[in-house]
Amino acid sequence: MNRQITITVLVTLALFGCAKKEAAPVAAATTTQNAPALPTDVAGVSAAATTAVTTTAATGTAGSPVAAADANGTIVATGEFVSPVRSELAVKMPGRVAKMYVDEGSRVSKGQPLLELETDYVRINLQRAEADAARAKAVEDDARRDLDRKKELIAKDSIPRATYDRSETGYQQAQAARASSNAQASLLRQQLNDAVLRSPIDGVIAEKRTDVGARLGEASVALVVVQTSPLKLRFRVPERYLAQVHKGQSVKATVDPYPGQNFEGKVTVVGGVIDPATRSLLVETEFANRDGKLKPGLFARVEMEPGK
Secondary structure, X not given: OHHHHHHHHHHHHHHXXXXXXXXXXXXXXXXXXXXXXXXXXXXXXXXXHHXXXXXXXXXOOOOOOEOXXXXXXXXXXXXXXXXXXXXXXXXXXXXXXXXXXXXXXXXXXXXXXXXXXXXXXXHHHHHHHHHHXXXXXXXXXXXXXXXXXXXXXXXXXXXXXXXXXXXXXXXHHHHHHHHHHHHHHHHHHHHHHHOEEEOXXXXXXXXXXXXXXXXXXXXXXXXXXXXXXXXXXXXXXXXXXXXXXXXXXEEEEEOOOOOOOOEEEEEEEXXXXXXXXXXXEXXXXXXXXXXXXXXXXXXXXXXXXXXX
């Protein structure tokens, strides 16, 4: 009787152990499929990382915007107007600013005075140099008359040769003295002219870095002038349009300040190198901008019909 009970208990335990071993993989699989939820802050970081990866895969390498084509095949791009010439103006001689003729945003023409330095001492020195030049001229005239008389006398053997030579030397010295005085006066006149800073181009004052009373050194930039007519606009187009973009091709640009108005331009440069990162090439266009509506730095949308 006891032996039968013992055998029954052993069989029951064996069956229970086998059932537990079979149930363990199922539980493990269930645990793997239903992972516990992440904490709120960790879940936010995970979602952001997933979004960043998806965005990078969709847009490719970061860089300049590349043009695309609309349903009609027109190349559509965006770009920014830039000035072809930007001049940082510095005075030719140090000094204190006496007058300012322009301000930021002022339109200027080539050769127009922009500022003037104090020139009181230069003018005084010029007056003295001009007086010295006048005196040197009088001395030269007197020496020339003396030499002319000596020429007549030496022709008649009325004076020794040494006397004539001294007169000739005196005349040459008077000529040199007058030339030196004239050079000094010319130098001071040039300083007066250099005291006025003039615009080298037609354009607009982009920056004003000084004002009346400020002292400027030889390398001090006083004003920045940018050319506004014409303006350049650069953008990139996909490499598949390489054979369809040509120099002289017409383009149209629109800007937010003037909705509905198209600005006409021409292609001036077609890049000869393909950017390996974006598989695109640079296109540079030029807009006359005679009315001055367009400004450097203005964002624009460009449309261009592919050529053949």
